Structure formats: C-alpha cells, structure tokens
Amino acid sequence: MTKKKHLTQRQNDRIAGNQQKRLDRLAQKAAKADQQIEQAAFSEAEPGIVISRFGQHADIEAKDGTITRCNLRRTIGSLVCGDAVVFRRALQSQGTIDGVVEAVQERSSVLSRPDFYDGLKPVAANIDLLIIVSAVLPALSLNIIDRYLVAAETMQIKPLLLLNKIDLLSEQQRTEVEQQLDIYRKIGYETLLLSAKSGEGMAQLDHYLSQGTSIFVGQSGVGKSSLLNNLLPEMGVVTQEVSDVSGLGQHTTTVARLYHLTQGGQLIDSPGIREFALWHLSDEEVSWGYREFRPWLGRCKFRDCTHGNDPGCALHHAVETGDIAVERFDNYHKILLSMAQDKPSYL
Known part of the structure; x- marks a missing residue:
C-alpha cells in the first residue's frame, strides 16, 4: 500500500489562495451581473428633491416636475422633506414603488427636534426661512416663540414671527399684542400680523x-x-378647530410635505408641535440662542454664574438697565428649568 503524501504548509497555503481567487472571481462576476441587471432595471441617476417621507419610502420630485415614490438605499442614514437627492427611476413600474434613492446631497440647514424615544429627530432640510406661527387662540405664548427662536439661532435659520387670527383682536388687544411683539422687533426679529x-x-x-x-x-x-389652504386652495388641506375642552389645537398635518407656490418659492408644512423641547442643548447653547444676551456673556463676576440672582451677574444687570427684556429673561430660566425636567434619564 502506497503511503499517502502529506502536503507542506506552503502547498496548503497555495491551494487555499487559489481557491480564494476563484471565489473572488465568481463574486466579481455575480456583482457585475447584478449591476447589469440593475442598470437594465433603472434609468440613469438624476437629481431630485424630497417632497415627503413615508417610513422606508419617499416621494421624489425630479427637475421635470414628475414625482416618483422611491425605496431608499440601506446606506442612507437620514432622509427628510426638503433634502436634495440623487435617484433613479424604474424602467418598468413595480406597483406603487417606481424608483430608488441612491444618495443624499449635503444639507445647507436642517430643522431637528428632540424626541423622547428617538433622540434628535430631523424634521426638514435646506430651509431658508423658519416661520414661527402663533395666534391669539390658543393664547399668544412668548415662551413658545422663544423656544423656536433658540432653535433657529442654534441651526442658523432665519426666523419670521407670524401672528395669525388677528381679526379676532379688539383694538385694545391689538395694541397689547403690538407691545409684546416690540420686544422682538427691538432685537432685530421681523414680525408679521396676519x-x-x-x-x-x-x-x-x-x-x-x-x-x-x-x-x-x-x-x-x-x-x-x-x-x-389660503396659499394653495387646490390642495384642500384638512383643518380642525381648537378643542373647546383642552384649549389645544388638534393635529391636522401628520407628515411634513413640500409645496410649490405660484408666487415662487417652496413651503414645507410640518406636523404641529405643541411644545418644542430643547433638552438636547446645553445651557450655554440656550444662552447663545438669545441674541441680545451675547454682548453680556462672559462678563459675569463669577465663571459659574447661573444668571439668576448671582452677585455680579452681567445678564441680570442688563435686565435692570433695560438692555434685556424681563419677559425674555424669565422665559430663558423657564426653558432651562424645563430642560432639566424633560431630559430623558438615559442621557
């Protein structure tokens, strides 16, 4: 009986290497075949904009104005209304999904809000103007306005303060509202009564x-x-009155959506937010978000000043001299208090 020859380690390595090369060639052929199938299944890549996002799908508008509902590549981590993307259309209809989003372009800005379960959640991207809509019903809340302004300053998006439903105001009430809005006009914010x-x-x-x-x-x-509805009457957006029981508005918009306007420009309608939390920001970021505070920051007597009744507080001095409005200063402390209370325990 012939004794079986044992292979040397070098020979085993050479055989394993040759096997791996064959596997690599097969994998390359398979990938090339998949690519050829995909090239045959989809058109050339083209730019688009996200009109709306629905779970794992998004409606993408191309330059020609057509809208395609697309799947998202697994490599795309975040996609929101207003994002500029690169997508490809399916050459044959696949039911309701007729394309795929390949990539997301770099954002010029993004509006995010903290979510207790999901962390910081983006709402919309590439925004030029943040229109903070308030109304006399529910009651005008300067605290809510200040929260949005801090968010706008942090994300470097220009804000506009819009007070709606002014037809419900008496002459005296309108005078009082104008005085409240003057607080913001004096520090450079634009306002609009509508x-x-x-x-x-x-x-x-x-x-x-x-x-x-x-x-x-x-x-x-x-x-x-x-x-x-007034801007785009043909869209027939559903509206709901303020609840007589809670005094709060009812949510009528469930998904952010981008609309084109006849006068030019685009408008994103976002889901209503009853309270815009800021617990994802640091105290220092909130302080910076108050633009009239900035000349006074760093001028307090003590470095760990809480800007309350601390001796030598520069902000408190500015309130006393009228350089900072009492209402804004009070809201600032309310925001800091709510941040501490609302912040999730896992952070």
Whole structure:
C-alpha cells in the first residue's frame, strides 16, 4: 500500500489562495451581473428633491416636475422633506414603488427636534426661512416663540414671527399684542400680523415665501393649515378647530410635505408641535440662542454664574438697565428649568 503524501504548509497555503481567487472571481462576476441587471432595471441617476417621507419610502420630485415614490438605499442614514437627492427611476413600474434613492446631497440647514424615544429627530432640510406661527387662540405664548427662536439661532435659520387670527383682536388687544411683539422687533426679529380670514398681511407673507424654502412651525391649532389652504386652495388641506375642552389645537398635518407656490418659492408644512423641547442643548447653547444676551456673556463676576440672582451677574444687570427684556429673561430660566425636567434619564 502506497503511503499517502502529506502536503507542506506552503502547498496548503497555495491551494487555499487559489481557491480564494476563484471565489473572488465568481463574486466579481455575480456583482457585475447584478449591476447589469440593475442598470437594465433603472434609468440613469438624476437629481431630485424630497417632497415627503413615508417610513422606508419617499416621494421624489425630479427637475421635470414628475414625482416618483422611491425605496431608499440601506446606506442612507437620514432622509427628510426638503433634502436634495440623487435617484433613479424604474424602467418598468413595480406597483406603487417606481424608483430608488441612491444618495443624499449635503444639507445647507436642517430643522431637528428632540424626541423622547428617538433622540434628535430631523424634521426638514435646506430651509431658508423658519416661520414661527402663533395666534391669539390658543393664547399668544412668548415662551413658545422663544423656544423656536433658540432653535433657529442654534441651526442658523432665519426666523419670521407670524401672528395669525388677528381679526379676532379688539383694538385694545391689538395694541397689547403690538407691545409684546416690540420686544422682538427691538432685537432685530421681523414680525408679521396676519389674518387668513380677512386677508390682512397676506401680500407681505407672499413676499417672504417667494424668497426660497420656508417652513411653518408652531403649536397645533394656530392656523397653519388654514394659511396653507389660503396659499394653495387646490390642495384642500384638512383643518380642525381648537378643542373647546383642552384649549389645544388638534393635529391636522401628520407628515411634513413640500409645496410649490405660484408666487415662487417652496413651503414645507410640518406636523404641529405643541411644545418644542430643547433638552438636547446645553445651557450655554440656550444662552447663545438669545441674541441680545451675547454682548453680556462672559462678563459675569463669577465663571459659574447661573444668571439668576448671582452677585455680579452681567445678564441680570442688563435686565435692570433695560438692555434685556424681563419677559425674555424669565422665559430663558423657564426653558432651562424645563430642560432639566424633560431630559430623558438615559442621557
């Protein structure tokens, strides 16, 4: 009986190497075949914009104005309304899904809000103007306005303060509201009083909207959907009145969506947010978000100053001299307190 020859380690390595090369060639052939099949299944890549996002799908508008519902590549980590993307259309209809998003372009800006379960959640991208919609019903809340302004300053998005439903105000009430808004005008914020019902202020709103991509944000029930109906009556956006029981608006928009306006520009309608939390920011970021605080930051007597009743507090001094409005200073501390209370325990 012939004794079986044992292979040397070098020979075993050579055989294993040759086997791996064959496997690599087969894998390359398979990948090339898959690529050829995909090339045959989809058209050439083209630019588009996200009109709306639905779970694992998104509606993408191409330059020719057509809208394609697309799947998302697994490599895409985040996609929101307003994102500029690269996508490919299916050459043959696949039911309701007729394309695939290949990549997302770099964002010029992104509006995010903290979610207790999902962390910081993006809402919309590439925004030029953040329109903070308030109304006299529910009652005008300067605290909500300040929260949005801090967010706008942090994300470097230009804000516009819009007070809706002013047709419900008496002459005296309107004077009082003007005084409240003067607090913001004095520190450089633009304001607009408007009534979707009477049409007052709509021409000025059209001018703002025509400048780029805007987004309506604010509590539910302040009339965002009514404004959208006025701007785009053919869309028939559903609206709901403020609840008589809770005094809060009812959510009428469930998914952010981008609309093109006849006067030019784009408008993103976002789901109503009853309270815009800021617990994802640091105290220092909130302080910086108050633009009139900035000349006074770093000038307190003590480095660990909490800007309350601390001796030598520069911000407290600015309040006493009228350089910082008492209302804004009070809201600042309310925001810091709510951040500490609302912050999830896992952070």
